[in-house]
Amino acid sequence: MTALLTLDHVTVRFGGVTALDGVSLEVHEGQICALIGPNGAGKTTAFNAISRLVRPASGEIRFAGRDLLAAHPADLAGLGIARTFQNLALWPGMTVLDNVMVGRHARGRTGFASSVLGWPGAKEDRELRARAYAMLDYFDIADVAARECTGLPFGTLKRVELARALVNEPRLLLLDEPAGGLTHGDVRELGELLRRLRDERGITLLLVEHHMQFVMGLSDYVFALDFGRDLVSGTPAELRDSAELVEAYLGTPV
Numbered sequence: 001m002t003a004l005l006t007l008d009h010v011t012v013r014f015g016g017v018t019a020l021d022g023v024s025l026e027v028h029e030g031q032i033c034a035l036i037g038p039n040g041a042g043k044t045t046a047f048n049a050i051s052r053l054v055r056p057a058s059g060e061i062r063f064a065g066r067d068l069l070a071a072h073p074a075d076l077a078g079l080g081i082a083r084t085f086q087n088l089a090l091w092p093g094m095t096v097l098d099n100v101m102v103g104r105h106a107r108g109r110t111g112f113a114s115s116v117l118g119w120p121g122a123k124e125d126r127e128l129r130a131r132a133y134a135m136l137d138y139f140d141i142a143d144v145a146a147r148e149c150t151g152l153p154f155g156t157l158k159r160v161e162l163a164r165a166l167v168n169e170p171r172l173l174l175l176d177e178p179a180g181g182l183t184h185g186d187v188r189e190l191g192e193l194l195r196r197l198r199d200e201r202g203i204t205l206l207l208v209e210h211h212m213q214f215v216m217g218l219s220d221y222v223f224a225l226d227f228g229r230d231l232v233s234g235t236p237a238e239l240r241d242s243a244e245l246v247e248a249y250l251g252t253p254v
C-alpha cells in the first residue's frame, strides 16, 4: 500500500511548550485513520501542521510524494487536502449553498467574490453551483440550500461543513472531531456517510476524535498520541486491549 500522507519525526513548539515531539505516522490511500489521545496530546497541532497553519521546528511532512512543508498553505486545496474544524467554521448569515461554494473558490479561476456574490459571466460559476448542489444532495441536505445557516440544527451544519470540504474533490480529508456535539443517531449516520465517502469516492480520511466507540468502529488504523509523542498505533482490534492506551486515558476503558 502507498503512503498518501507521511509525518516523519515532526516536532512543533509553542514557546516553551513542545506540543509535538518527534511524531511519525503514515496514512495509506483509501484508509480511514484516526488520531486519538487525551486532552492536550497534540492531535489538533498535528492537524494544524499538516494544514500548514503551524510550522514544525523539525521533521518532514509529505503528501503524495511532495514535501508539504515547502508548499504554500493556499496551495493545499489544489494539492488535494481539505479539512473541517473542531468548531464549525461556517458563515452563519450566508446561505448553505454559498457556504459550500466558498469551499470551491481555491480551485477555480473564478474568484472568491464572484463565487459568493454571483457575478455574471461565469460558466464556471454555473458549474460550481451545480457541483455545490450535487454535494448537498449527496449529504441529503439539498432542501436547505437556500436557507441561512443560522438556526439550522447542528447535525445539518456539520454536513454543510463536510459538503464544503468535499466540493474541492480532495484526496485527503482531515476531520477535526466530526462526532463532537452530535446525537447518538447523528453519530451513527456520520459513520455510514464517511465510510461511503471512502468506498464510493476513494477519499482517504484522517480524523481526530474523542468518541472512542465511533473511532474503533470506523477506523482501519489508529494512532494514539500522549504528551505530544507517539504512544501506540494499530488496528482497532490490536488497540482494544492496549495497556498504554488505557493508562493514558487514566483507566478509562476504550
Ligand SMILES: Nc1ncnc2c1ncn2[C@@H]1O[C@H](COP(=O)(O)OP(=O)(O)OP(=O)(O)O)[C@@H](O)[C@H]1O
Residues within 6 Å of the ligand: 014, 017, 018, 019, 037, 038, 039, 040, 041, 042, 043, 044, 045, 046
Ligand atoms: N497556539 C498555542 N500556543 C501555545 N500552546 C499551544 C498552542 N496550541 C496548542 N498548545 C499546547 O500544545 C499542546 C497540545 O495541544 P493540542 O490542542 O494540539 O492538543 P489536542 O490533543 O488537540 O487536545 P484536545 O483533545 O483538548 O483538543 C497543549 O499543551 C496545548 O496547550
